[in-house]
Amino acid sequence: MITAQLQIILFIASIVTFLMIINMIRKYSLELKYSLLWLFFSVGNIFLAAFSDIAKTIAQLLSIQQPVNAIFLLSFIFQFFLIFSLTLTVSRISNKFTQLVQEVGLLKKEVENLHNMKSSER
Numbered sequence: 727m728i729t730a731q732l733q734i735i736l737f738i739a740s741i742v743t744f745l746m747i748i749n750m751i752r753k754y755s756l757e758l759k760y761s762l763l764w765l766f767f768s769v770g771n772i773f774l775a776a777f778s779d780i781a782k783t784i785a786q787l788l789s790i791q792q793p794v795n796a797i798f799l800l801s802f803i804f805q806f807f808l809i810f811s812l813t814l815t816v817s818r819i820s821n822k823f824t825q826l827v828q829e830v831g832l833l834k835k836e837v838e839n840l841h842n843m844k845s846s847e848r
Contacts, residue, residue: 728778728793736797737775744768763811767804774800 747764750756774781774797781793790796 728781728797732794733775733778736771740768740771740775744772760815763804763808767808770800770804 744765747756747761747768751758751761778793781796784800785791785793785796788796788799790799
């Protein structure tokens with residue numbers, strides 16, 4: 727059973743999180759593509775807090791005794807997806823960075839060769 731106090735705390739925290747994410751997107755300090763998981767999570771938490779029957783139903787489907795434990799399980803699953811998404815993003819950026827460093831190295835070598843050719847002509 728989810729207590730009324732826990733429901734209120736979850737609801738307020740989810741609303742605050744949602745508003746913070748929206749504000750950060752609006753101020754361009756957070757890109758929309760990276761914030762979609764956070765928006766989904768906060769909206770999901772708002773629904774869980776507003777309608778505690780959803781948590782009870784999820785707990786029953788997963789054979790979990792307490793709805794609060796189902797909410798914790800869903801939070802851990804969300805964290806897993808968030809970490810996986812961030813890992814993919816870091817991997818892509820790392821690959822792009824490596825490629826960029828290689829291209830800069832090749833361009834630097836080409837500039838040095840052109841500079842040496844120009845020096846040897848004099």
